Amino acid sequence: MIKTSILLFVLVGLLLVVTSCGQSQPAETPPSHEHEKATFQVEVSRNGFNNMPGEFQLEVEAGQEVEITFVYGDGDFPQDNPHVIAIPGYGIEDVVLDKDNPEKTVSFTAGAGEVVFKCTTITCVGHTNLQRGLIVPQEHSH
Ligand SMILES: [Cu+2]
Numbered sequence: 490m491i492k493t494s495i496l497l498f499v500l501v502g503l504l505l506v507v508t509s510c511g512q513s514q515p516a517e518t519p520p521s522h523e524h525e526k527a528t529f530q531v532e533v534s535r536n537g538f539n540n541m542p543g544e545f546q547l548e549v550e551a552g553q554e555v556e557i558t559f560v561y562g563d564g565d566f567p568q569d570n571p572h573v574i575a576i577p578g579y580g581i582e583d584v585v586l587d588k589d590n591p592e593k594t595v596s597f598t599a600g601a602g603e604v605v606f607k608c609t610t611i612t613c614v615g616h617t618n619l620q621r622g623l624i625v626p627q628e629h630s631h
Pocket residue numbers: 571572573608609610613614615616619
């Protein structure tokens with residue numbers, strides 16, 4: 490009798506395994522809600538971000554992968570004019586741009602809040618023109 494019980498137990502166990510295997514069909518590919526990566530190129534010069542001395546905005550979507558390529562824009566200046574770009578809100582610091590480092594790409598996932606980027610070296614010419622870069626998540630509808 491005990492043997493029969495054990496046999497039954499094993500059989501039921503096997504049945505459960507088989508059933509659960511049957512249920513774990515590969516799921517259908519879920520519809521893609523992935524946002525396309527946002528890529529930007531931003532020239533950094535004594536005249537501001539993309540020559541805009543005031544506020545300069547990059548519009549993104551929350552949750553979106555963002556890639557920003559900063560390009561040194563003071564190559565026409567008689568002296569080297571190094572800039573150090575930081576996006577503290579995304580843990581990005583010390584993006585050095587100068588004649589020897591004309592281009593640098595950073596990437597991050599956009600959050601829901603507005604984040605500032607700016608030049609942190611106080612020795613560059615045009616420093617005050619490089620303090621109001623903003624990464625702004627936009628409301629969007631599907
Ligand atoms: Cu600067």
